[in-house]
Amino acid sequence: MSVKIGLSGASVMAREGRETFLRYVDAAEELDWDSIWFSDRIVGPAWRMDPIAGMAIVTGRSEKLKFGTGVLLMSMRSPVTAARELATIDLLSNGRLVLGVGVGQESPAEYEAMGVRKRDRGRRLDEAIVLMRRLWTEERVTYESEFIKLTDATIGVRPKQENVPIWMGSRAEAGLRRTGRLGDGWLPTQVTPEEVAAGIARIQEYAAEADREIEHDHFGLQINSYLVESGTVPDHIKERYLLRRRSDVPPEQLNLLGTPDQIMARLREYIDAGATKFVFNPACGADEMLEQMRLQAEAIVQPFHQKLVPLGA
Secondary structure, rough: OEEEEEEEEHHHHHHOOHHHHHHHHHHHHHHHOOOEOOOOOOOOOOOOOHHHHHHHHHHHHHOEEEEEOEEEEOOOOOOHHHHHHHHHHHHHHOOEEEEEEOOOOOOOHHHHHHHOOHHHHHHHHHHHHHHHHHHHHHOOEEEEEOEEEEEEOOOOOOOOOOOOEEOOOOOHHHHHHHHHOOOEOOOOOOHHHHHHHHHHHHHHHHHHHHOOOOOOOOOOEEEEEEEOOOOOOOHHHHHOOOOOOOOOOOOOHHEEEEOOHHHHHHHHHHHHOOOOEEEEEOOOOOOHHHHHHHHHHHHHHHHOOOOOOOOOO
């Protein structure tokens, strides 16, 4: 079993322009990060680059970096259009795509903007997963539901991977059930080690009920990170850059903050809980991103990727 660590924060750099974003991609590859991950917000106050466009750029700019979505809002997107775009990206990258999917936020704004009823989001997501897999593997697809009709349809292009991995992002009970029934992996955010362990157990229970099993190394999480070589994390970092989606758990329990030893100790708690895939989101602005990428890569990422850190230590 190996631990792999990917990187988020693409939109922070893309907002600064082409050259800054390309430096970010180049640095991720040079520093041995496993992958780059893109979030998805179709409308809203935050600046987000389009994840499919972002992955296409990484495809052409890099040779070994994997890339994924954390998560793509497939409850609002056309599964046919998405299947064709994603198959093309996976093919031209020689199979480096990992697809994270989710139902979306609680606010109705995006659903209204996309002409989708929020109450249908779960059914639409389930349908999208099934349809994309069929379009990737079958010559012609005939399918009809309340939301879509396909008659002897084909998208033509096939992904490089025989089975593009589809990971789920939700930590809600419905999301755990969906992961067990339909998913290839789990990548939530804002979770404690205890919640990771409990979530994995529930997912495997749901998978067993569906006569399935999720591979043991297909469980992970997205998590904010900030490394200091000594001392403490500045207060302005905690106040400005950490996610504040939960008030029931202190920020220190939901983020990787501090010196290399402190972050490594916290990371091991998640590994002991069953997580082996991580997406670090450096908690900083564009001015610090490249330096944080270097510090975290040298102290945390490279030792794991080069297998210099025994998992049982």
